[in-house]
Amino acid sequence: MNVGYRVRIVLPALLAFAAAQSALFAQHDAWQPSPGHAQLPIWPGAVPDARPAKGPEVAGTVVDASGHKTLVGGKPWIYVDNVSRPTMTVYSPHGPNTGAAVVVFPGGGYNILAIDIEGTEACDWLTSRGIMCVLLKYRVPCATVGPHRDCPTALQDAQRTVGLVRFHAARWHIDPRKIGVLGFSAGGHMVAAISTHFGKRLYRRVDAADEGSCRPDFAVALYPGHLARRGKNGVLNPDIHVTSQTPPTFLLQAEDDPVDPVENSLVYYSALREAGVAAEMHIYAKGGHAFGLRPAESPVAQWPQLVERWLTTIGMISK
Numbered sequence: 001m002n003v004g005y006r007v008r009i010v011l012p013a014l015l016a017f018a019a020a021q022s023a024l025f026a027q028h029d030a031w032q033p034s035p036g037h038a039q040l041p042i043w044p045g046a047v048p049d050a051r052p053a054k055g056p057e058v059a060g061t062v063v064d065a066s067g068h069k070t071l072v073g074g075k076p077w078i079y080v081d082n083v084s085r086p087t088m089t090v091y092s093p094h095g096p097n098t099g100a101a102v103v104v105f106p107g108g109g110y111n112i113l114a115i116d117i118e119g120t121e122a123c124d125w126l127t128s129r130g131i132m133c134v135l136l137k138y139r140v141p142c143a144t145v146g147p148h149r150d151c152p153t154a155l156q157d158a159q160r161t162v163g164l165v166r167f168h169a170a171r172w173h174i175d176p177r178k179i180g181v182l183g184f185s186a187g188g189h190m191v192a193a194i195s196t197h198f199g200k201r202l203y204r205r206v207d208a209a210d211e212g213s214c215r216p217d218f219a220v221a222l223y224p225g226h227l228a229r230r231g232k233n234g235v236l237n238p239d240i241h242v243t244s245q246t247p248p249t250f251l252l253q254a255e256d257d258p259v260d261p262v263e264n265s266l267v268y269y270s271a272l273r274e275a276g277v278a279a280e281m282h283i284y285a286k287g288g289h290a291f292g293l294r295p296a297e298s299p300v301a302q303w304p305q306l307v308e309r310w311l312t313t314i315g316m317i318s319k
Contacts, residue, residue, distance in 0.1 A: 031059035031080045031115055031137070039087040039137070042160050048203040049153055051143040053084040059115065073294025077117040079108065083140050086157040088164070090172070091123040091133040098317040099175040101132040103161055103216075107185030107290065109225075110142040110151045117292035118184040125293055125304055126182075131317065132174055136161050138190075150193065150226070150239050151186075156202045158194045159214040163201075167209035178316050180218035180247070182307075185260060185290065188224025192268055193239075195219045195246050218316055219249045220307055221268070223289055225260035228267040235267065242271040248278040250310050252303050254287030280310050 033039060059080045062070045069076035088103075104126075106119040113119065115137070123133035136158065142151035162179060169176040183191040198215035205211070229235040236242075249272055253265040265281060272279040287300030295301060311317045 028058065028060045030057040031078070033089045033120070033135075037089050037091060039089050042086050042088050042136075042157060042164060044206065047085065047139075048156055049143070050084065053082050054141075055082050057082045057084065072117055072290065072292070073296065075294065078115050080113040080115045080137060081111075081140065083113065083137055086139050087137045088161050089123075089135045089137070091127045091135065093127045093130045093132050095128075096130050097132075097173055098130040098178075099173070100130075100178040100180065100311070100316050101134065101165055101169075101172070101174040102126050102180045102182050102220075103134045103136055103158070103165060105136055105138065105158065105181065105183030105187030105190045107183065107187045107225075108140060110140055110154060110186045113137060113140055114184070114290065114292070117290070117294060118187065121293045122182060122184075129308060129317070132172060134161065134165055150237075151190070152202055154190055155193050155197060158190055159198070159201050160203070160206070160210070162194065162198075162216060163212055163214040164209045166212050166214070176212075178217055180220065180316065181216040182220040182222070183224070184222045184292065185225050188221035188260075188264075189226040191216075191219045191221040191249075192224060192227055195249065196241050196243070215245070216247045218311070218314060219247050221249065221251050221265070222303065223253045223257055223260055223287075223291075224251070224264050224268070227264040228261065234263070234270070236271050240268070240271070242268075242275045242277065244276050246272060246275060246277045248314050249280075250307055251279065251281040252284075252300070252306070253282075254284045254289070254298065254300055256286055257289045259289045278314065280313075282306060 061076045104122050106113040108114050119135050123135050126133040138154045138157040165179050166176045181191050227237050251265040253262050255262050269281045284300040286298035312319050
């Protein structure tokens with residue numbers, strides 16, 4: 001096992017520990033996207049169910065006890081904490097426009113956001129394939145967490161953002177029938193949450209963007225968490241209600257995931273299959289957790305190509 005692989009295994013534990021030990025964070029001002037990309041507030045006024053933040057929004061890199069940056073795939077990674085004003089950042093496609101769009105949910109256990117390794121880097125890949133990407137910086141840490149790690153405020157942000165993307169479809173030159181979601185870890189859980197909670201908004205109508213549907217047309221959940229009830233073999237989180245209207249879904253996870261066991265993907269896939277929802281699942285022997293799109297020793301690093309083929313299969317992009 002090489003050093004990079006060991007880092008991927010221990011990263012989630014470091015995430016949990018570092019969230020409680022701010023000394024491990026090299027903090028900077030609030031996160032800003034790269035030049036040429038503007039953050040847009042998703043709520044024009046008051047944020048629903050807002051609670052006082054524990055401090056100002058900060059971004060930075062995770063360092064170890066010796067002050068060295070923690071590396072994944074040979075590079076450090078950026079976290080965002082204390083998000084009380086959620087935003088979306090739009091990344092336009094490069095080259096021919098497929099008409100498809102994807103809203104990306106970074107992971108971070110609903111405590112922080114892994115904004116680059118599970119956010120901007122996914123947008124770089126998607127836009128290179130002619131797919132518009134919308135990076136959602138949703139509220140963290142979660143103010144109210146349910147018994148199964150559900151985060152209603154983050155889901156409000158997700159519903160609002162998918163609705164906004166569909167509302168602006170003509171302006172942004174995308175097909176309103178080709179708007180999907182993609183998420184990692186806790187973001188993968190939010191993929192399942194919005195895929196099964198689109199019939200009713202969790203907040204009062206704000207404007208015309210809330211009148212349309214916030215149902216994703218397709219969904220990609222990568223090493224998702226909080227879908228299987230711990231200690232209950234093969235039992236789906238009861239807050240996730242899969243129906244025949246749940247969108248086509250792609251699932252990927254590694255058997256050796258030390259944070260979110262592979263049962264999370266298995267139990268969700270089983271529910272999708274029982275409901276007659278088109279689904280594709282890939283389980284790898286090795287890969288760990290929180291690998292994002294970084295280089296990996298395991299073939300799990302090939303997942304973007306699998307997603308591209310799947311999107312072609314379900315008619316979201318052409319060959």
